[in-house]
Amino acid sequence: xxxxxxxxxxxxxxxxxxxxxxxxxxxxxxxxxxxxxxxxxxxxxxxxxxxxxxxxxxxxxxxxxxxxxxxxxxxxxxxxxxxxxxxxxxxxxxxxxxxxxxxxxxxxxxxxxxxxxxxxxxxxxxxxxxxxxxxxxxxxxxxxxxxxxxxxxxxxxxxxxxxxxxxxxxxxxxxxxxxxxxxxxxxxxxxxx
Numbered sequence: 001x002x003x004x005x006x007x008x009x010x011x012x013x014x015x016x017x018x019x020x021x022x023x024x025x026x027x028x029x030x031x032x033x034x035x036x037x038x039x040x041x042x043x044x045x046x047x048x049x050x051x052x053x054x055x056x057x058x059x060x061x062x063x064x065x066x067x068x069x070x071x072x073x074x075x076x077x078x079x080x081x082x083x084x085x086x087x088x089x090x091x092x093x094x095x096x097x098x099x100x101x102x103x104x105x106x107x108x109x110x111x112x113x114x115x116x117x118x119x120x121x122x123x124x125x126x127x128x129x130x131x132x133x134x135x136x137x138x139x140x141x142x143x144x145x146x147x148x149x150x151x152x153x154x155x156x157x158x159x160x161x162x163x164x165x166x167x168x169x170x171x172x173x174x175x176x177x178x179x180x181x182x183x184x185x186x187x188x189x190x191x192x193x
Contacts, residue, residue, distance in 0.1 A: 001027050001034060001085070010063055012038040017088055018061040020054065020070060022080040035093055037173075042090035049084045058084070098169030099181035104190070112168060112187055119164055125153045128161060133180065133188045136162075136171055140179035147178075 001021065003011065010016040021027075026046050028034055034041040051071055059070040074082070104112070120127040128151050135150055136142045148158040162178055165171045170184035180188060 003036060005037075007063055008036060008038045011036070011041070011087075011089060014089065016061065016063045017086060018058055019085045019087070020049075020058075020062055020074060021083050021085065022074060022077045023083055024080045026083055028085060033090070034087070035095075037093075038089065039092045040090050040094075041087040044086040044088065046083055046085050049082055051082065054084070095166060095169055099172060099183050101169065102182050102186045104183070104186055109187070109190055112170075113191065115168060116191075119161075123161070125151070125157065128153070129165070130191070132158075132161065132165065133170065133184065133191075136165075136178050137180045137185065137188050141174055141177035142179070143177040 001019065003019070007016060028043050028046055030043060030045050030047075032043045034043060051074075054067050054070060056067045059065070059067045062070060064070040064073070116129040119129050131151060132147060135147050144155045144158045144162065147162070148155045151158065153161075162171055162173075165184070166173070169181055170187055171178050172181045172184075
């Protein structure tokens with residue numbers, strides 16, 4: 001479930017606590033969670049609704065001026081069953097704290113090295129982690145396009161691979177491109193030694 005940047009900011013303030021989506025199958029579930037750029041959303045409920053069950057208040061909680069505006073936006077979609085998703089921001093993305101952790105012991109570094117080796121071994125495109133960390137470390141804002149050219153793989157594949165590095169707290173997404181996190185710089189320097 002994706003949100004536009006302006007909607008994410010309203011979620012962050014607590015103004016938006018509902019979303020409406022048309023899906024053939026829900027991509028989130030009740031009592032689940034969803035990681036977003038503004039933090040972790042706790043999914044309170046996911047339920048099917050009919051358009052006539054949506055109120056102006058619901059539309060407001062979803063970031064629309066009224067029910068009519070929300071329904072007009074939904075008509076632009078691909079169709080499917082209509083779902084009402086209630087949520088609240090439950091806290092920051094734990095990767096943010098991980099990105100700041102720079103006190104990395106020998107055992108932790110060995111675990112990171114092992115995880116990177118597994119990512120390389122499981123990649124259909126060959127070893128990529130060291131080159132990607134090096135490219136991203138060269139300058140903040142390295143784009144997926146630049147990295148894909150250097151690695152000789154598609155841009156969508158690069159984005160997926162960079163998300164794997166982000167899971168380890170090694171990279172951060174910028175408005176445009178990526179950079180190494182503080183943790184990423186430490187790991188990259190120690191792996192290069």
